[in-house]
Amino acid sequence: MTAIAVTGKGGTGKTLVSALLIHFISKKSRKVLAVDADPDSNLSDALGVEVERTLGDVREIFQVSRDEMGTMNKEQWLEGKIYETICECNGFDLLVMGRPEGEGCYCFANSLLRGILRKLTRHYEFVIIDSEAGLEHFSRKTIDSADYVIVVTDMSKKGLATASRIKQLVKELKLNFKDIMLIANRISSEEAEKRIREFSEREKMKLLEVLPYDERVVELDLKGLPVVNLDESSEVYRRMRKVAEVFLKG
Template sequence: MLIAVSGKGGVGKTMLSALLVKVFSDENQDLLAIDADPDSNLPDALGIKVEKTIGDVREEILESRNRSPGKTLHDVLEYHTLGTIEETDNFDLLAMGRPEGSGCYCAVNHMLREIIDKWAKGYKTVVIDTEAGLEHLSRRTTQDVDTMIVVTDTSKRGIETAKRIKNLAADLDIDFKKLYVVINRADPGMAEGIKKELEAFGLEVLGAIPEDRNVLEFDYTGRPLPELPPDSPALVEILKIKDRLTGAS
C-alpha cells in the first residue's frame, strides 16, 4: 500500500505520517517512509538523523562529483540513491530534500523517479509525507499513490484545500484508488458538521484526531512521536485509522 499524506500547511501532515509509520511498522517491519517535503521534518518527528537526501545526490551528480568512469548514469544514480536510505530496526526512511531546480535536470529526475518507484515496490507499505499545498499533484510526485489522505484542521482553508485536491486530481486525470480526508485537532462537536460537509462533496472521512497535549509536549521537547504513550488520544485514533485503511484495501 502506497499512502501519501497531504493538505494545507501546518494541519498535521507530519504528525499523521510519523504515527502511521509507527502503527504500520509495529505490525510489519517492511515499511518505507518517504519525506517528500523540502522543508523536511518527518525525520525529526521519527527521531532519525538524515545524512543525505535525494536532492544532495542530484546536485552531486550534476556537479559531476560522483561520476564513475565505465558506469552508466543510471547505475551511479541508483547506487547513490540507495545509499541515502536510513535503516532502523522497524522501518527505512528516504528523504527527498530540495526539489529539482529550474535547470533542465529532466533525464536525472526521470531516472531518480524510476529508481525510487522501483525500490518502493519492494516494501509492503510506503508512507509519503508531502509538502503543503497542491504542488505534489502538478509535479506528479504523488500520481502513483493508491491511497491519498488529505489532512485538514477545522479551518475553512484547510477544508478548501481538501476539496481542491480532489478537483485538481480529477483535472489532471490522477485517479487515486482511495482518497480520504482526516480531520485533525478536531473538536468532537465540530468534526461531525465538517464530516457532513466533506461527504456532501464526495470525500470520505477516515477519522477525526483530537487535540492531543502529548503531541504538543513531544513537539516542544523534540521527542520522537513513536514514543508517545499508547493511551495518547492521537495515537489511539490513528490505530483505528490504520485498521480502516487495511480493512478497506
C-alpha cells in the same frame, strides 16, 4: 505494494499523521518505506531518527559528476547512490527527498530518479509519503504512484478549501488513486465534528478519522521529543492506531 500519500494545507498535521501511520504499520509489516517528500523536512524528527543524506544531495552530485562518469551506466550509478541514501531505521526504511532542484536543468536526473524510485518501491509492502503542503506535487506528478491519498485538514476555511482543491485537481489531472480520504485534525467540539462530517459527505471524501486537539502532542512538541513517543494516554495515538489497522487489513 500499497502506497499512501499524506497531504493537505500547511500545518494541519500531515507529519503527525504520517509518523504515526509509519509507527503502527511498521510494527506489523517489516517492509515499510517512509518517504519525506517535504523540502522543509521534519518527518525524521517526528520519527526520532537521524538522516545523513537526501535525494536532493544525490541529484546535486549527479549533476556535477556526470561528465566524469565516463562509460559507467548513469542509471546504475544513481541507483547505487539512492540505496546509500536510504536510512535503515527502527523497523522501517526512510528516504528523504530534500530540497527542490536549484538552477540548471534537472530533467534528465529527475526522469531517471522517477524510474528508479518506481522500481525501488516495489520491494516494499507499504510506502508512506509525507507530502509537502499545497498542490504542486500533484501537477508535477511526483506521487503519481500512490494508491491512497489522505488529506489532513483542520476546521479552518483554508484547510477545507485545500482539501476540496486537491479532490478537484486529482479529477482534472485524471490521477488514478484508489481513494482520496480525509483525516480531520484538532477537532475539539461536537459542532466542529458535525461540520466536518457534512463536508466529507458533500465532497464525497470518506472521513477516515477525527483527531482531537491533544495536550500530549503539545507536551512532546515542547520537549522536542518525537511524536512516536506518544502512548496509550493519547487519544490521537489510539485513533491513529485504528487508521493504521484499516490499511493493514487491506
